[in-house]
Every structure is written in C-alpha cells, then in structure tokens.
Amino acid sequence: MTLNQKLASYNLILGSKSPRRSYLLNEMGLDFEIRVIETDEIYPPETSIDEIAPLLAELKGNAHIDQLKDQDIVITADTIVALGKEVMGKPADESVAFEMLRKLSGNTHIVYTGICITSNEKQSVYCEATEVTFHELSNEEIKDYISTCKPFDKAGSYGIQEWMGYAGLKKINGDFYGVMGLPLQLLYRKLNEFIS
Numbered sequence: 001m002t003l004n005q006k007l008a009s010y011n012l013i014l015g016s017k018s019p020r021r022s023y024l025l026n027e028m029g030l031d032f033e034i035r036v037i038e039t040d041e042i043y044p045p046e047t048s049i050d051e052i053a054p055l056l057a058e059l060k061g062n063a064h065i066d067q068l069k070d071q072d073i074v075i076t077a078d079t080i081v082a083l084g085k086e087v088m089g090k091p092a093d094e095s096v097a098f099e100m101l102r103k104l105s106g107n108t109h110i111v112y113t114g115i116c117i118t119s120n121e122k123q124s125v126y127c128e129a130t131e132v133t134f135h136e137l138s139n140e141e142i143k144d145y146i147s148t149c150k151p152f153d154k155a156g157s158y159g160i161q162e163w164m165g166y167a168g169l170k171k172i173n174g175d176f177y178g179v180m181g182l183p184l185q186l187l188y189r190k191l192n193e194f195i196s
Contacts, residue, residue: 021182079112135167
C-alpha cells in the first residue's frame with residue numbers, strides 16, 4: 001500500500017505558512033490542509049546547534065495538540081542555517097541579509113531542518129543536516145540577489161530554489177529539499193512508519 005493510500009483515512013495538516021513546504025507536499029501528491037498556530041521560536045541558550053531546528057519543530061507541533069481530532073496528523077518544521085557556531089535565522093532587513101550572504105560567500109555552512117509529526121496519541125521528531133558550499137560572490141551579485149528575490153522569509157537569507165541555488169551554489173552534501181525547508185525523503189519514510 002502506498003503512503004497516499006495509507007493516508008486516505010487521515011486528515012493531514014501542514015502547520016506552516018511556508019509556500020515552499022506547501023509546494024513540496026503538493027509535489028509529493030499528498031492531500032493536506034494548512035493550519036498555522038503562531039509559536040514563539042525561543043530555545044534555551046545552551047541548546048546545541050543541531051538540536052535547535054528539531055526543538056522548534058516540536059514546539060510548533062505541541063501548539064496543535066489540543067486541537068487535534070482522532071484522525072488528524074500535523075507536520076511542523078523549522079530550518080536554521082549554521083556557519084560554524086553562528087546561527088542565521090531570517091534577516092530583519094537588507095543590510096542583515098547582505099551581511100549573512102557576505103559571510104556565507106566562499107564558505108561551507110550546514111542547514112538543519114527539523115520535522116515533527118504529531119497526532120493526539122503520539123509524536124515523532126527528526127532532523128536532517130545538509131552541508132552547503134557557496135562560490136565566492138561579489139558584493140554586486142549579493143545586492144542584486146537581495147533586491148530581486150527578497151529573501152527575508154528565509155533562514156540564512158537565501159532560497160536554494162532561486163538564483164542563489166542556480167549560480168551561487170558550488171556543492172551540496174545531503175538533501176536538497178531539506179535546504180528548501182522540508183526533507184522529503186526523510187518525511188516520506190517517517191510518515192509511513194508513523195501510521196503503520
């Protein structure tokens with residue numbers, strides 16, 4: 001039985017307003033509704049970098065628990081970009097975006113995407129880590145990218161599915177879709193396990 005067939009008796013919910021995550025679930029052929037509950041993305045300062053994204057995904061999942069019915073399954077996710085020990089979230093403005101991309105230029109960083117699958121009976125949390133290396137980018141290329149693509153809703157100030165992925169990306173080691181915001185291979189297998 002395929003995942004789609006297994007999910008026929010469930011109500012799948014995407015707990016995210018990210019258009020990329022919605023697009024990716026659609027591309028997988030899954031039927032789902034979008035239900036977003038705003039959550040404070042706060043984590044303890046001692047949290048290790050590889051634990052931040054899954055912790056935030058779990059917090060977002062927990063926000064839905066009281067509203068879930070018996071056949072509801074909600075998927076929540078969070079993505080962070082880490083350059084060494086520096087965590088790069090969504091940029092507040094153009095100058096912050098420029099500084100982030102200036103730092104990422106010519107370097108390798110890690111994109112962590114945490115996913116949380118929650119029902120009213122159980123919860124599972126996972127994380128996908130992907131190494132991304134950028135070419136050296138000129139200041140003009142960075143400024144043009146920011147003005148054209150306006151990456152202010154994206155961790156690390158870039159979308160791999162945009163110009164930065166087409167021309168700025170030198171190498172990727174891991175899940176492309178994890179960098180985009182939803183590690184599909186991992187999600188597909190873990191959803192299968194969750195409802196088995």
